Amino acid sequence: MPTAELRASLFAHPAAHSLSPALHRAALKAVGWKGGYRAEDVLPAELPARVQALRARAASAEVLTGANLSLPHKVTVMPLLDGLTPAAAAVGAVNTLFWQGGQLMGDNTDAPGLRAALLDAGYSPAPGLRAVLLGAGGAARAALWVLREWGIPTLMLNRTPERAQALAAEWAVEGWDVQAAQPGGVNWAEVGLILNASSAGLDRPDETPLDLTPAQWRELPGSALVYDMVYRPEQTRLRRDAAAQGVRTEGGLGMLAHQAALAFERWTGQQVDAGVLLTVARRELSGAGDQA
Numbered sequence: 001m002p003t004a005e006l007r008a009s010l011f012a013h014p015a016a017h018s019l020s021p022a023l024h025r026a027a028l029k030a031v032g033w034k035g036g037y038r039a040e041d042v043l044p045a046e047l048p049a050r051v052q053a054l055r056a057r058a059a060s061a062e063v064l065t066g067a068n069l070s071l072p073h074k075v076t077v078m079p080l081l082d083g084l085t086p087a088a089a090a091v092g093a094v095n096t097l098f099w100q101g102g103q104l105m106g107d108n109t110d111a112p113g114l115r116a117a118l119l120d121a122g123y124s125p126a127p128g129l130r131a132v133l134l135g136a137g138g139a140a141r142a143a144l145w146v147l148r149e150w151g152i153p154t155l156m157l158n159r160t161p162e163r164a165q166a167l168a169a170e171w172a173v174e175g176w177d178v179q180a181a182q183p184g185g186v187n188w189a190e191v192g193l194i195l196n197a198s199s200a201g202l203d204r205p206d207e208t209p210l211d212l213t214p215a216q217w218r219e220l221p222g223s224a225l226v227y228d229m230v231y232r233p234e235q236t237r238l239r240r241d242a243a244a245q246g247v248r249t250e251g252g253l254g255m256l257a258h259q260a261a262l263a264f265e266r267w268t269g270q271q272v273d274a275g276v277l278l279t280v281a282r283r284e285l286s287g288a289g290d291q292a
């Protein structure tokens with residue numbers, strides 16, 4: 001009889017509005033497992049003690065344990081762990097803690113979650129087309145992992161240009177064209193993907209990280225996709241501006257659902273349909289979900 005109970009937590013600050021508890025409770029229900037998932041508000045100074053407490057509750061034959069991390073803990077948790085997956089090491093951030101042979105390991109499921117969400121949105125890298133990546137924080141690092149894996153020539157735009165320059169230099173490898181740019185220096189007719197990994201628009205329906213004119217939006221190829229990692233609100237201004245000029249858009253809930261499904265699989269070995277989690281996320285966001 002396989003283990004069928006999971007006790008997991010999210011460590012974040014703030015943690016109150018996270019959709020993760022609803023997603024992981026739905027995942028538990030989908031596979032018929034017992035257990036629970038709590039969002040815990042953890043201040044930076046409290047993180048080492050929380051990780052220590054997780055070690056004390058190491059997975060047993062009866063109950064599996066694990067954790068997710070969100071802002072501001074994704075990088076500072078790394079020295080507290082026994083090891084990292086290749087994805088976490090390459091991205092330089094951890095969002096999932098799991099047990100492997102008695103070792104507490106850090107994984108990054110944001111990056112493969114984004115990759116899966118882009119494929120779900122019908123994106124496929126096309127020869128001759130570039131990606132424009134907006135932002136230069138932690139989410140941009142997950143995006144760089146995907147773009148580098150696919151070898152898509154990438155221009156990075158950020159509010160603070162120096163951060164984009166530093167990140168582009170850090171991630172450059174031979175054979176992959178990644179560089180910082182300014183909006184005025186982009187040939188939009190060559191852009192197949194605009195990926196917002198900045199926080200612009202988060203809880204601000206009128207804010208956008210990319211203020212293009214209607215004519216500039218219409219320069220994009222017909223196959224172009226705007227993927228906005230921001231999902232609160234689901235229809236951000238970036239998406240509304242693009243859609244108004246006939247450009248295809250997708251919001252970040254798919255990435256959220258996929259990263260949760262991948263974390264759940266790390267803890268339990270069970271696969272859940274990210275589509276089921278996406279439906280739950282959308283319901284929670286609309287305020288119709290169970291707020292318990």
Ligand SMILES: NC(=O)c1ccc[n+]([C@@H]2O[C@H](COP(=O)([O-])OP(=O)(O)OC[C@H]3O[C@@H](n4cnc5c(N)ncnc54)[C@H](OP(=O)(O)O)[C@@H]3O)[C@@H](O)[C@H]2O)c1
Binds near residue numbers: 134
């Ligand atoms: N869908 C998902 O599953 C998922 C997963 C991870 C993250 N996200 C979202 O991705 C976003 C970024 O997260 P993060 O962890 O990378 O945050 P972060 O490390 O704090 O970085 C924030 C980035 O956004 C830029 N920025 C902030 N406010 C801006 C504004 N008003 N105008 C233009 N740029 C602005 C910052 O530019 P400066 O360098 O100039 O400060 C920086 O590049 C958040 O909205 C987060 O919710 C979504």
